Amino acid sequence: MKNHETVFSKGYGLSDIENNHMMQPERTIMEWGSISKLFVWVAAMQMVEQAELDLNEDIQTYLPDDFLTKLSYDExxxxxxLMNHNSGFEENIFDLGFASADRVTSLEQGLQLAEPHQVYxxxxxxAYSNYSTSLAAYIIERITDEPFYEYVQKNILEPLNMKQTIIHPTFNGQENLLENKAKGYVLSSPEHFVESDWYYMSMYPSGGVNGTAEDLSIFANALLSKEGEISPLFTKEETLETLLSQSYSANEHVSGIAHGLWEYAGDSRGVTHGGNTTSFSSNLHLVPEEEFAVIVLTNxxxxxxxxxxxxxxxVGESEPQAAVEDLPNTEELEGSFLxxxxxxxxxxxxxFFxxxxxxxxxxxxxxxxxxAGFTxxxxxxxxxxxxxxxxxxIFYPMKQLSFQVExxxxxxxxxxxxDxxxxxxxxxxxxxxxxMVLAIVCVLYFLVAPLILVIKAIINKMKKRRSSQISIWHAVLVVCGTATLVNIIVLVIRxxxxxxxxxxxxxxxxxLNGFFSVIALLSMAFMAWRWPKSRLLIIQKITYSITISMTVLLITLLLIWGFYG
Structure with a gap:
């Protein structure tokens, strides 16, 4: 798009491989992913215009009492x-998106279910946060006293005549748009695509909008101001200027954040936002001073x-040029980061480790x-x-780096x-x-130990030997360790x-991890109680001691890496 006109619009490939449906920019419904967040920030600026929202006010002012229960700082x-994604929340991948619409709850319930800890x-x-954006949308719900999707429908989609766009998480009331929704795919190998699930979200303001490329171009146009004209999204010209202006930067020499959009250092300053769901990816890039935009939606x-x-x-990009002045030594930057x-x-x-x-x-x-193997x-x-x-x-969204060194x-x-x-x-x-070394040793032990127990049991049965109580509890201990490992392997695969x-x-x-660990601890306690009363051979003492040590090590590793909750 240039000067508020579409100069090129085209669909490539298939929206449905099985039925050979072609991509059509004016018709094919796609998942926009995190481009959806821009509707939250536009709505927030509309609230600012109406003096209903102060961007610098404590959000607790707008939330129910004790709504956030995992805050760690008084600030x-x-x-x-929330706009700058620096509210301090950790990432929580659970309960964000679902493959089935019947899992969707209200926005309020979704926020309460998936509340993360504040760690910064x-x-x-x-720290990019889906939760922060959805929390901002919930604040707008509280201010307007209506569901966020209804607010967006009345105050953004309808004024812009975006009839091929739906923000409701389950398409409620506009199920007809589902007929034109593309199927999503994952590239499993070169030229081979596997159909994937659609994406449904309780916290839908973060990534639940579906629509056509041409509808998204209408929205983009409304974010590109004409000289002396007011955007149809706002009542004041300066509101759009504020939205697109820098709101945070770690360093004066690098691009930052523009009230929820990412600044981009190209030939001209750009603001952009991408989006990813289970099987769709997208990008919206605006160059305000050029009245230029690029929109890409893919399934x-x-x-x-x-x-x-x-x-x-x-959009154009400039080649980086090293400064002439003396610059700090790069050697001090070497290291691993998270x-x-x-x-x-x-x-x-x-x-992540x-x-x-x-x-x-x-x-x-x-x-x-x-x-992740990319350089x-x-x-x-x-x-x-x-x-x-x-x-x-993969590094294009972060083309500039600023190091804070002390x-x-x-x-x-x-x-x-x-960051x-x-x-x-x-x-x-x-x-x-x-x-890693300890984990490998632990895994190998609990894979081999059960085989040794089975062989020993067969030999004892052939020689008609009876197992002692302490040996039985030792066997229980081994089984608990092995069962825990199997449980974790299944969890990782899932x-x-x-x-x-x-x-x-x-x-x-x-x-189950907790259950096996409790049984293991009880087994160790019983073994410790019976140990002085049992006539154990040296080999038995060594074997039992190793198993107890490996179990303690396994439980310790599970605690360190959060496998108990």
Whole structure:
């Protein structure tokens, strides 16, 4: 789009492989994913215009008493913190999205069910948060005294005549749009796509909007102001200007956040937002001063090259140039870091430690970033500020990095989307390596020990030997350890097959871990009680001691990595 006119609109490929339905920008309904968040921020600015909302007011003012129960800091959270994704909430992947519409609850219930812990002080760390956005939408519900989807329908979709867009999480009242909804796919191997589930959300303001590409272009047009004209979304010209202006940046030399949109350093300043669901991915990019926009909607999970690579070519990007002045040594930046956007109180946290964000000096003023097997090179353009020179498209949303360094150590790496932090105390690289070795030893023991018990039982039966009570409890201890490992393996497989799960789906397995551990502790207590009264051979004492040690180690590892809740 240029100067408020669509200059190119085209569908490629299939919206339904099985039935050979072609993509049609004016007709095919797609999941917009997190582009949906822009409706929340537009609604919030509409509330500001009406003096119903103060972006700097404590959000507790607008919420029911004791609505948030897991806050850790006295500092207030404001709407601006929610917009900037620096309210301090940890990531919680459970109960966000479902494969079935019948799992959807009200927005209020969804927020209460999926409430995360606050793990950072408000304003200090950017950690992209679906919960924050949905909480902002709930505040708008409280102000307007109507469901958020009804507010958006009346105050955004209808005024813009967006008839092919639905924000209701289950399409209620507009089921006819389902007839034109594309099927979503996951690329399983080159040229081979597997159909995936549609995405339903109780916290739908974060990513539940469905619509056509051409409807999204109408919305984009309303966010590109014409000189001297007021956007149809607002009553004041300055409201749109405020929405698109910078609201947070970690460094004056890097792009930041514009009230919920990400700033983009191209040939001209851009603001952008992408979206991903189980099987759809998208990108909306605005260049306000050029009255230019690019919209890409795909029915492929995790697509990056078109969404970001093509968009970058269209909006233009400048080549980073190292500054002439003396710049800090890149050697002090080397290390492993974790995304601030991660769970802290769940076994899912282990996943992030297995894929650290690694910084490696390459040469003077140049570093290499390695993350999840992808790499990119960055050039230092001003003190502790780096711009991407080349690399995988996965890094396109974070083309600029700002390092906060104190006493020669990196304290924080900031990007406009999410910050990265040093490995926490107690989980540094040497300690993590030690945990890995201990875990491997533990797993091997509880895989081999049951086989030895079976062989021993067969021999005892052949020789007609009776098992002692302490040996029976030892066998129970081994079985509990092995059963726990099997339970965890099944849990991991289930999570890898589909991360969009309700906590209720995994809770039985979490409880099983606790059950097996309680039985194991009782077994160890009984063995300790019987030990002095039993005439044990040296080999038995060694075997029992090893099993007890391995069980204690297993329980300790489960506690450390959150496998009990």
């Amino acid at each position: 207030p959270i404001t709407m601006l913190h 002080k408000p304003g200090q760390v950017v 492929q999970a995790g697509e990056m090259d078109i969404n970001y690579g093509l968009t970058a070519l269209l 995304a601030a956007r991660r769970p802290h109180h769940s076994f899912i946290s282990l996943y 297995l894929m650290p964000y690694q910084v490696k000096p390459i040469q003077e003023n140049e570093i290499e970033i390695n993350y 990119a090179n960055y050039v230092q353009t001003s003190p502790y500020v780096y711009e991407m020179s080349h690399g995988d498209t 006493n020669g150590k990196v304290q924080q790496i900031s990007t406009s989307i999410s 990265y932090l040093p490995l926490p105390a107690g989980k540094t690289t040497p300690i993590l390596n030690a945990y 999570m890898l097959s589909s991360y969009d799960r309700a906590y209720a789906e995994v809770a039985p397995q979490i409880l």
